Amino acid sequence: MAIYEPLVQQLKLQVRMNVRARAVELKTSPYTADAGALQKGADFVRAFLLGFAVADAIALVRLDDLYLETFEVGDVRALKGDHLSRAIGRIAGKDGRTKYAIENATKTRLVVAEAKIHILGSFANIRLARNAVVSLILGAPPGKVYNKLKNVAARLNERF
Template sequence: MAHKSHRQKALQAQLEAQPTLSLVSQKSKKPTPAKVVEQSMDIDDDDVVISNSTPATAEASTSASGAASGSGFAPLPQSQSNGVLKGEFRRIPIPPHRMTPLKKEWVNLYTPMVDMLGLQVRMNTQRRAVEIKTSGHTVDSGAIQKGADFVKAFSLGFDVNDALALLRLDDLYLDSFEIKDVKTLHGDHLSRAIGRIAGEGGKVKFSIENASRTRIVLADTHIHILGSVQNIKIARDAIVSLILGSPPGKVYAHLKMVGARMKQRF
């Protein structure tokens, strides 16, 4: 019995010692971790708020962008999708010697620009210029540039039907240069160079146009070429060789060879 009572006392002492140790440990832990726990709770709350806000913003951005492109920008509204500037305006000056042909061919000039491009066109006789402006009927973003090139081609001396190709095709351009850009000539030498380019009755000029599929205008010492980039280069090379003194027969042979190559290519 004495043994059992001693064992019971030992167990009772252990049971009484455990709560006292736990209380001491809790009291010892209370001063410092209280603030730490509060700070950790604050941080956790902030983290929860941030994590809750980021998906919302992501969903909002995705919903706002809709069918956004890979760059991340939102698509343009329907009103700006065509890219036409409604207030765009151009003024093309007309040389004095082309004002009379402009008045004669005015109906043939403004009709295709209004019908095909939807532009507003008027002739300003005081400024000696043609003014072009976009309107609500303008659909193509490059319409005003095409109209300006069309009027400029006519002012340089091209026929209306030839200049009209600038409105119908996209790969036609104007190239202008002077004889002095190739070689400095004066007096009779300059006159003979112009005669070699034109030929008798304009035969050389017509043969260059037919071989290179371009249109050429000789305005004194200025030369204007209308056509595609490749064709303009062929015509310009032929004219440069004539300016430098090559005989027309040699230029004809070179143009025939180039024309045969062009037919094989296409």
């Protein structure tokens, strides 16, 4: 119901699950008022399927300036075996602390799914989070990334 209600109640879309094709099908209805409702609905479903929480995916429906970016660790640097595992471990951090620090400092949401990283947030904040993740992939120690994020967070708070 948490997935169904935003699509049907807010966006006024028709939704069905095609079991044979294993796809969620969205269609506008005569009650659909917003021209971009179909795109918002598709982004919402995609964000949920990538692993974001339902509450975070609902933010895509409600806010206009939220985007979803996906990249692979291999896009940044070709890593294999234990080197890839260590890079993913640096991104996650001990008990997820590094990931949460990046999320809180840049006001984004991160999902690390094997070698893929998904970032949800505003355009400028995605860029800051991507820079932090890329520096971790390239081998920067987490302490150095924390300090950069602390400075970035202080600048963001000053601006508003």
